[in-house]
Amino acid sequence: MNTQNLLKIAKQFGAPIYVYDAETIASQYTRLTNAFKGVGSLRLNYAAKALSNISILRLMNQLGSGLDTVSIQEVKLGLMAGFKPESIIFTPNGVSLEEIEEASALGVQINIDNLSILEQFGSKHPDVPVCIRINPHVMAGGNSKISVGHIDSKFGISIHQIPHLLRIVDLTKMNINGIHMHTGSDILDIDVFLYASEILFDTAKNFKNLEFIDFGSGFKVPYKTGDIETNIEELGKKLTTRFNQFCEEYGKELTLAFEPGKFLVSQAGHFLAKVNVVKQTTSTVFASVDSGFNHLIRPMLYGASHEILNISNPKGRERYYSVVGYICETDTFGSNRRINEISEGDILCFKSAGAYCFTMSSNYNSRFRPAEILWYKGQAHLIRERETFDDILRNQVDVKDLFIKPKPAVVK
Numbered sequence: 459m460n461t462q463n464l465l466k467i468a469k470q471f472g473a474p475i476y477v478y479d480a481e482t483i484a485s486q487y488t489r490l491t492n493a494f495k496g497v498g499s500l501r502l503n504y505a506a507k508a509l510s511n512i513s514i515l516r517l518m519n520q521l522g523s524g525l526d527t528v529s530i531q532e533v534k535l536g537l538m539a540g541f542k543p544e545s546i547i548f549t550p551n552g553v554s555l556e557e558i559e560e561a562s563a564l565g566v567q568i569n570i571d572n573l574s575i576l577e578q579f580g581s582k583h584p585d586v587p588v589c590i591r592i593n594p595h596v597m598a599g600g601n602s603k604i605s606v607g608h609i610d611s612k613f614g615i616s617i618h619q620i621p622h623l624l625r626i627v628d629l630t631k632m633n634i635n636g637i638h639m640h641t642g643s644d645i646l647d648i649d650v651f652l653y654a655s656e657i658l659f660d661t662a663k664n665f666k667n668l669e670f671i672d673f674g675s676g677f678k679v680p681y682k683t684g685d686i687e688t689n690i691e692e693l694g695k696k697l698t699t700r701f702n703q704f705c706e707e708y709g710k711e712l713t714l715a716f717e718p719g720k721f722l723v724s725q726a727g728h729f730l731a732k733v734n735v736v737k738q739t740t741s742t743v744f745a746s747v748d749s750g751f752n753h754l755i756r757p758m759l760y761g762a763s764h765e766i767l768n769i770s771n772p773k774g775r776e777r778y779y780s781v782v783g784y785i786c787e788t789d790t791f792g793s794n795r796r797i798n799e800i801s802e803g804d805i806l807c808f809k810s811a812g813a814y815c816f817t818m819s820s821n822y823n824s825r826f827r828p829a830e831i832l833w834y835k836g837q838a839h840l841i842r843e844r845e846t847f848d849d850i851l852r853n854q855v856d857v858k859d860l861f862i863k864p865k866p867a868v869v870k
């Protein structure tokens with residue numbers, strides 16, 4: 459979608475606002491499917507936590523995707539969005555047995571990532587097929603907060619615990635129908651990914667009734683020009699060959715599953731914010747926008763770098779700016795960015811704002827969360843209204859009667 463359309467949306471619906479381009483999502487979906495077209499049975503389960511607006515989930519469902527969920531609430535959202543229970547996989551970490559049972563009762567595929575719950579669930583529900591999340595102990599991922607497959611990680615069942623795992627499966631007579639890993643976000647090195655896959659294949663041989671092998675996700679996407687991304691096509695070629703070979707050894711055609719989040723939605727998202735103040739200090743020029751890390755926390759949380767464009771003045775002279783938010787603590791979107799000259803009132807566009815942006819937003823500083831727009835077939839559709847003051851007060855209990863001033867004592 460082009461800049462003119464983004465500007466029109468900002469004018470019509472106001473800023474700050476998130477805009478998602480359905481066409482980009484669809485083309486990423488197709489790109490990933492094509493990369494693995496050599497696999498007999500492929501399943502993409504969109505990782506809902508990246509962007510969980512119900513209309514986005516409906517779009518994913520319509521594209522033919524399944525859904526990867528990490529909370530019972532995401533499971534329920536997925537069902538509301540029209541996904542069949544069997545198209546949903548529940549991959550939580552550290553949740554209670556009750557939550558897993560609730561998801562299982564809704565008919566979704568359960569994925570268990572620790573031996574304690576596996577033993578309890580298997581003892582109570584031996585007939586429910588379960589997928590297990592393996593920790594292959596491979597160091598992968600863009601930074602320590604999103605690397606989840608290494609030795610110190612809380613995720614998955616360690617490959618060193620396979621004997622214990624097998625004992626539990628044996629004693630409970632439970633049925634393991636899938637095996638899964640998710641080693642972290644921002645995987646660059648395909649060979650590291652393939653190496654982890656070998657560990658998964660090795661582990662898979664221990665189970666006789668597998669239906670699928672889930673390789674998780676973590677495909678790196680570009681955030682700014684020049685960023686390297688996972689070479690999906692090359693990964694597709696190499697893993698397809700290896701997977702088909704494994705299926706032959708295993709004696710059954712298994713489904714190859716992935717659960718991409720970022721890959722499907724990151725680049726489809728644009729975050730638009732209006733410049734409130736241009737402030738020249740002794741050391742820099744700040745452009746302060748009507749937003750902050752309450753709306754887009756990735757720069758402050760992960761040191762993520764989102765490209766920032768001034769779509770109100772795309773031909774203006776380029777100057778250096780620090781783009782900051784209005785939150786009352788350090789709140790920097792980008793430092794020393796070359797951006798077309800900014801005036802107060804201009805609309806800045808933060809690119810690649812589809813994944814882990816709106817879903818991580820909050821009401822910090824008692825601000826409203828932004829509206830969301832789906833751009834579909836050349837038209838803007840409002841898919842979330844901007845919050846209002848009522849939303850800030852919702853669920854708050856005002857105990858004003860507690861603090862009634864005592865009447866002053868009457869002095870005689």
Ligand SMILES: *Cc1c(COP(=O)(O)O)cnc(C)c1O
Nearest residue numbers: 505640643675676717718719720
């Ligand atoms: C977050 C998550 C994903 C998605 O990761 P991306 O880097 O966004 O593709 C996939 N699987 C699981 C289990 C996750 O927790």
